[in-house]
Structure formats: structure tokens, C-alpha cells
Amino acid sequence: xxxxxxxxxNVAVSPKTRWVLLIGMVSGVLYLLVxxxxxxxxxxxxxxxxxxxxxxxxxxxxxxxLWSVASYYAGTVALFALYLWLIVLCYRGQxxxxxxxxxxxxxxxxxNIGLLFGRPYLSIDIFSYIAHGYLGTTPxxxxxxxxxxxxxxxxxxxxxxxxGWQPVHGISxxxxxxxxxxxxxxxxxxxxxxxxxxxKSLIVSSSLxxxxxxxxxxxxxxxxxxLLGTLVYLWNPVVIVEFAAEGxxxxxxxxxxxxxxxxxxxxxxxxxxxxxxxGVLTKYLPLILLPAQVIYFWRTQSTxxxxxKLLLRLLxxxxxxLGLAMxxxxxxxxxxxxxxxxxxxxQQQNLPSLQLPLRYIFQHWLSKAEAAKWASIxxxxxxxxxxxxxxxxxxxxxxxxxxxxxxxxxxxxxASPAYWPWxxxxxxxxxxxxxxxxxxxxxxxxxxxxxxxxxxxMRVNGFTTWKYQALITTLIALMLPFLxxxxxxxxxxxxxxxxxxxxx
Numbered sequence: 383x384x385x386x387x388x389x390x391x392n393v394a395v396s397p398k399t400r401w402v403l404l405i406g407m408v409s410g411v412l413y414l415l416v417x418x419x420x421x422x423x424x425x426x427x428x429x430x431x432x433x434x435x436x437x438x439x440x441x442x443x444x445x446x447x448l449w450s451v452a453s454y455y456a457g458t459v460a461l462f463a464l465y466l467w468l469i470v471l472c473y474r475g476q477x478x479x480x481x482x483x484x485x486x487x488x489x490x491x492x493x494n495i496g497l498l499f500g501r502p503y504l505s506i507d508i509f510s511y512i513a514h515g516y517l518g519t520t521p522x523x524x525x526x527x528x529x530x531x532x533x534x535x536x537x538x539x540x541x542x543x544x545x546g547w548q549p550v551h552g553i554s555x556x557x558x559x560x561x562x563x564x565x566x567x568x569x570x571x572x573x574x575x576x577x578x579x580x581x582k583s584l585i586v587s588s589s590l591x592x593x594x595x596x597x598x599x600x601x602x603x604x605x606x607x608x609l610l611g612t613l614v615y616l617w618n619p620v621v622i623v624e625f626a627a628e629g630x631x632x633x634x635x636x637x638x639x640x641x642x643x644x645x646x647x648x649x650x651x652x653x654x655x656x657x658x659x660x661g662v663l664t665k666y667l668p669l670i671l672l673p674a675q676v677i678y679f680w681r682t683q684s685t686x687x688x689x690x691k692l693l694l695r696l697l698x699x700x701x702x703x704l705g706l707a708m709x710x711x712x713x714x715x716x717x718x719x720x721x722x723x724x725x726x727x728x729q730q731q732n733l734p735s736l737q738l739p740l741r742y743i744f745q746h747w748l749s750k751a752e753a754a755k756w757a758s759i760x761x762x763x764x765x766x767x768x769x770x771x772x773x774x775x776x777x778x779x780x781x782x783x784x785x786x787x788x789x790x791x792x793x794x795x796x797a798s799p800a801y802w803p804w805x806x807x808x809x810x811x812x813x814x815x816x817x818x819x820x821x822x823x824x825x826x827x828x829x830x831x832x833x834x835x836x837x838x839x840m841r842v843n844g845f846t847t848w849k850y851q852a853l854i855t856t857l858i859a860l861m862l863p864f865l866x867x868x869x870x871x872x873x874x875x876x877x878x879x880x881x882x883x884x885x886x
Contacts, residue, residue, distance in 0.1 A: 395481070396479050396482065398471065398476045398477060398479055399479060399481045399482040399485060401467075401471060401476075402477070402485045402486050402489075403485060405467060405468050405489075406485060406486075406488075406489035409464050409465075409617075410489070410492070410493065410496075412457045412460050412461045413461070413496070413497065413622065413623075415453060415457040416454060416461065416619075417500060417503075417627065419450050419451075419453045419457065420454065420503040420504055420836065420839075421503050422446070422450040422453075423447065423450050423836050423839045423840065423843075424439065424503040424504075424546070424843075425439030426440055426443060426446055426447050426450060426843060427439065427441070427442030427443070427447075427843035427844055427845065428440070428546070429442075429844075430543075430546075430548065432534060432543045432548065432549065433534045433535065433539065433540055433543060435540060435544065437544060439843075442843065442844065442845070447845060451840075454836055455833070458619065458829075461619045462619065462825075462829050462832070465617050465618065466825070468486065468613060468617055469613060469614060469617070469821070472486070472609055472610045472613050473610060477609060477613075483609055486617075487609075487612070487613070489617075490616040490621075491590060493622050493626065494589065494622060494625070495626075496626075497623070497626035497627040498579070498582050498583065498626055499579070500627055501545070501575075501578065502578075502627060502629055503627075503839070504623075504627075504628055504803075504835055504836065504839065505628050505802075505804070505838075506546060506547050506548055506550075506551075507551075507629075507630060508578055508581055508582070508628065508629040508630075509542050509546075509547035509574075510530045510547070510551040511564050511567075511581055511629075511631065512542065512568060512577045512581070513530040513539070513551070514530055514554045514561060514564045514565075515564035515565045515567050515568030515569075515577070516533055516538050516539075516568050516572075517530070517532075518561065518562075518564065518565035518714065519565055519568050519569055520536075524714055525553070525554040525564070525714070526553060526554055526714050526719065526721075526723060527553065527719055527720075527722070528553070529551070529552040529553055530549070530551040530553075530554065531549035531550060531551060531552065532549075533549070538572060541572075542574060552723065552726055553722050553723035553726060555665075555666075555723040556631070556665055556723075557662060557663035557664050557665060557666060558663055558710035558711045558714060559660060559663035559664050559710055560631055560634065560665065561710075561714065562710055562713075563584065567581060578629065581629050582626070582629040584634065585626075585629050585630065585633045585634065586626050586633075588625075588633040588634045588637040589621060589625040589626070589636075589637075592633065592636050592637050592640055593612050595637070595640035595641055595644055596611050596615050596811070596814055596815065597611075598644055599640065599643060599644050599815055600815065602648070603647065603779045603780055603783065604780075604817075607818070610818075611814045611817040612814075614814045614817050614821065614824070615810065615811055615814040618810060618828055619828070619832055620803070620804070620806055620810060620828045620832065621807065621810070621811075623832070623835075624803065625807070628804065630804040631664065631665065632665065632805075632807045632808060633807070634664050635664040635665045635667065635668065635808070636661075636807065636808055636811045637661075638657050638660045638661030638664060638668070639657075639661045639668050639671065639786075639808070639811075640812075641657045642655070642657035642658040642661065642668075642675070643675075643782070643783065643786065645657060646675055646678060646679070647779050651696055651699060652695040652696065652702070653699065654675065654679075654699070655675075655696060655699030655703060656699050658671065658672065659699075659700075659706070659707070660703070662703075663703075663706065663707055663710060667790075670793055671786050671789060671790070673769055673770070674773040674776050674782060674785045674789060675782070675786075676696070676773075677773050677774065678782040679692055679696065680692065681776065681777055682777075682779075727800075728799055729799065730800045732848070732852060733799065733800035733801070734800065734801040734851070734852045734855035734859065734860065735761075735799055735860070736761055736795065736796050736856070736861075736864070737754070737757040737758060737761050737799065738853075739861075740753075740760060740761070741753045744756055744757060758799070761797050762797055764797070765792060765796050765797035768789070768792050768796075769789055772785045772788055772789050772792075773785060773789075780816070783812070783815040783816055784815075784816045784819070786812045786815075787809060787812035787813035787815060788813075790808045790813075791809040791812075791813065791824075791827070791867065793809075794808070794809055795863060795864045796864070801855060801856070803832065803859070805831075806828050806831045809824065809827065810824050810827070823863075823866065823870055826863050826866045827867075830858050830859045830862055830863050831859055833859070834854065834855045837854060837855060838851065
């Protein structure tokens with residue numbers, strides 16, 4: 383009898399494991415709720431006529447929209463509440479039980495796999511990825527000189543339209559690594575559902591590998607925070623919805639950034655630089671992190687690395703990265719026009735951004751063009767100064783990770799010419815590497831991004847205008863997190879000053 387009692391105790395589920403089970407199962411139900419409310423918002427009032435193809439949803443119904451939006455926000459708030467609950471449990475050391483920690487890591491993997499097989503509703507980006515791939519496989523076409531919108535006039539474009547794709551995107555702003563992947567997908571299949579699944583499979587795999595890299599990086603700098611930081615990333619609804627459900631390519635870029643940081647911490651400057659450049663060859667954003675990494679290498683050199691050897695290895699990494707860039711660009715190279723899509727994306731106007739209120743203010747004294755020009759100069763100048771200051775503060779592993787997270791955050795909040803909800807994923811991933819000091823900043827930042835996520839669907843279906851969408855998104859998704867970031871930073875400074883004064 384004693385043996386039986388002991389065995390039953392061994393298989394008994396601890397209270398904390400039960401909490402994780404409850405959080406995971408309820409979260410799974412809530413993701414289904416959010417997914418189907420997004421579908422309801424997408425279909426409500428959908429009426430598009432593109433290339434002689436009629437795309438129809440249900441008749442516009444304001445009452446039904448109100449219920450759908452209310453359900454979406456209720457589900458989103460509940461998801462973030464459960465996310466916070468799980469993180470608090472981990473922070474208090476209540477997930478040290480092996481079963482509890484295993485379940486905590488397993489549930490978000492299941493959420494990702496489940497949403498992998500759903501179709502995107504909040505964004506049409508994945509369909510434009512496929513359009514870029516089609517251009518790359520079509521003789522005489524090139525995604526770096528031909529707009530994605532031109533595909534609508536082809537038989538392949540008519541396959542994309544019924545999925546809700548709209549021909550609004552221009553020349554590809556992405557790097558050649560991602561563009562070659564787009565082309566490879568369309569070479570493999572011209573079936574739209576299969577292409578979506580292939581793209582999303584890479585994105586979900588990249589996102590889960592990002593979690594593994596966060597675990598490894600924290601093992602180098604904060605071993606006690608490995609589980610905490612990994613769960614902060616894995617359980618965040620932005621990661622699950624924008625990567626698994628919507629299939630945004632930021633996940634692949636983030637993977638290369640994190641791999642670059644891991645190699646930097648392991649004192650492999652050449653390999654680290656190559657990985658960062660592969661991130662740049664996916665999307666060009668990782669360039670903003672280069673100054674911080676170079677200063678880190680310079681200031682943390684040991685007897686193993688003198689300045690000459692360090693410079694040699696950085697040059698080797700740069701040469702390798704440039705060689706890979708040449709190979710990837712070669713089939714698509716058209717001279718300076720290759721970067722036209724990047725130039726156009728950096729000059730977007732009237733999109734949600736911190737430049738928007740500045741432009742409105744400057745238009746009292748300047749023309750629209752001059753107001754946009756000066757607003758851009760000011761925010762880019764502020765961001766450039768911030769990158770310089772943050773990079774110069776890098777002195778060790780911890781300060782490198784913190785600087786990269788803050789630089790990515792300030793770029794999205796201040797310097798980015800446009801804001802879309804999935805842009806928060808890069809700061810989120812980098813800020814999980816300092817989970818204690820950054821949690822409330824990234825929690826508010828990502829929560830606000832989910833609040834504005836369905837507004838674009840409502841605009842497309844005629845329930846609001848572009849002006850109101852830009853205004854609401856700027857206020858909720860940018861200005862509120864920016865003020866929160868400033869207040870938390872100021873509070874941290876005051877706390878540091880008080881501790882320093884008490885020591886003296």
C-alpha cells in the first residue's frame with residue numbers, strides 16, 4: 383500500500399502545473415476566438431472589384447461589427463492577462479517544476495502549429511510575397527523594378543485576388559535573401575494555399591528558433607532568466623498572431639539578428655557580422671544595430687583579440703557578407719534601381735508614425751512637401767543621436783543586449799516612416815534579452831499593437847477612413863508606448879540616482 387501511495391504521489395500534478403494547464407487551454411480557446419473574430423471583421427462589408435473579379439463578404443452590418451470588435455478586444459485582453467499571469471508565475475520561481483516548465487514551453491509551440499494552417503486575415507503581405515516570387519519567375523520581370531501590383535493583370539494575379547489580395551504594393555523593399563526565397567516558393571508551386579503554407583512554415587520555424595536562441599543567449603548572460611525571457615517571447619500574442627497566423631517575414635530577420643548576437647557573445651566577430659548581414663539581406667533594418675556591435679567588439683577585446691586581429695576578422699566578416707550579397711543580388715541586379723523599393727518605402731507619407739503629428743504642425747508654416755521633409759529630418763536626426771549615445775554606452779554583454787533592444791524600440795516608435803502592428807516584433811525579441819528591466823515597456827508596446835491591428839480591415843470595408851486610421855494608430859500604438867517608455871526610463875534614472883546617493 384505504501385508503494386502504491388508513493389507512486390500516486392509521484393504522478394500527482396502539482397498546483398503550478400495545473401495553473402499552466404489552465405492558462406494554456408484557455409489561451410488556446412481564446413486564440414480560436416480571436417482568429418474567428420478577425421475573420422468576421424474581414425468579411426463584414428467586404429466588397430472589392432479587382433481585375434473584373436468580384437470579392438464579396440457579408441453585407442455591411444454595424445451592429446455585427448460592434449459585436450465582432452468587442453469579441454476581438456475581449457479575447458485580446460484576456461490573452462494578455464493570461465500571458466501576464468504566466469510570466470508572473472515564472473518570475474516568482476513557481477515554474478521550476480519540470481512538468482510545469484515543459485508545458486509552459488510546449489503550449490505556444492502548439493498555438494503556432496495550429497495557426498500555421500489558418501489563412502491570414504489582418505494583412506495581405508503574404509500574398510504580395512507570392513506576387514514578388516511570381517515576378518522573379520517570369521521572364522522579363524523583376525520584383526526590384528516591377529511593382530507587385532502589376533501581377534493583378536496576369537492569370538496568376540487572378541488567383542490571388544479571391545484571397546483578398548489588393549494590388550496596392552509597389553516594388554519590393556526586401557533584401558535578396560528573402561526575395562530569392564519568394565522566387566523559390568513560386569518555382570515549387572503556383573498553388574496559392576501551398577505557397578502560403580510554405581512561407582508560413584519558414585516563418586514559424588524561424589520564430590521557434592528565435593526562442594531557442596533567446597534561451598542560449600540568456601544562458602550566457604543571465605542563466606537564471608533563461609525560462610523567463612524565453613516565455614516572454616514565446617507567449618506574447620504578437621509573436622503567435624503575426625508570425626503563425628499572418629506569416630510576416632520579420633521572424634527570419636530576427637533569427638539572424640539573434641544568431642549574430644549569440645556569436646558576438648561567444649567572441650566570433652566575423653561570424654557575428656556575417657549573420658547580421660544575412661539579416662540585412664532579408665530586411666534592411668538590422669543595419670541600425672551595427673554600431674553597437676562594433677563598439678562591443680572593440681571594447682571587450684581580450685588578450686586573445688588585439689586591435690589588428692579584431693579589425694582583420696571584421697573585414698573578413700564584411701567581405702563574406704558582401705560576397706553573399708553579390709551572389710544573391712546577381713540574378714536580379716539592375717544597378718542603382720535595385721534599391722528603388724527601399725527608397726520608396728523610406729519616403730512613405732500619411733502613414734501612422736511619429737512624423738505624422740510633426741507634419742501637421744509644420745504645415746501651419748510650410749507646404750506639405752516641406753513639412754514632410756523637415757519632419758523626416760528631425761526624427762531621423764533624433765534617432766541618429768540616440769543610436770550614437772546608446773552604442774557608446776556599450777561596455778559588456780548586458781549593455782550590448784540592452785542597447786540593441788532600446789535602439790530597435792526607439793526606431794519603431796520614433797524614426798520608422800510607417801507603423802504596422804508586426805513592426806513591434808523586432809524590439810520585442812531583443813528586449814526579452816533583458817526581461818526584468820524591459821518587461822512593462824514591451825508589454826504595453828505589444829498590447830497597444832493588438833488594439834490597432836483590426837483597424838485596417840475596417841477601413842478597407844468602409845467603416846472608417848485612412849485619416850482616422852492613421853490618427854488612432856499613431857495615438858494608441860506609438861504615442862502611448864512612447865510616453866510609457868519615457869516614464870519608465872525616467873523612473874529607472876531616479877531609482878539609480880537615489881541608490882547612488884544612499885551609497886555615498
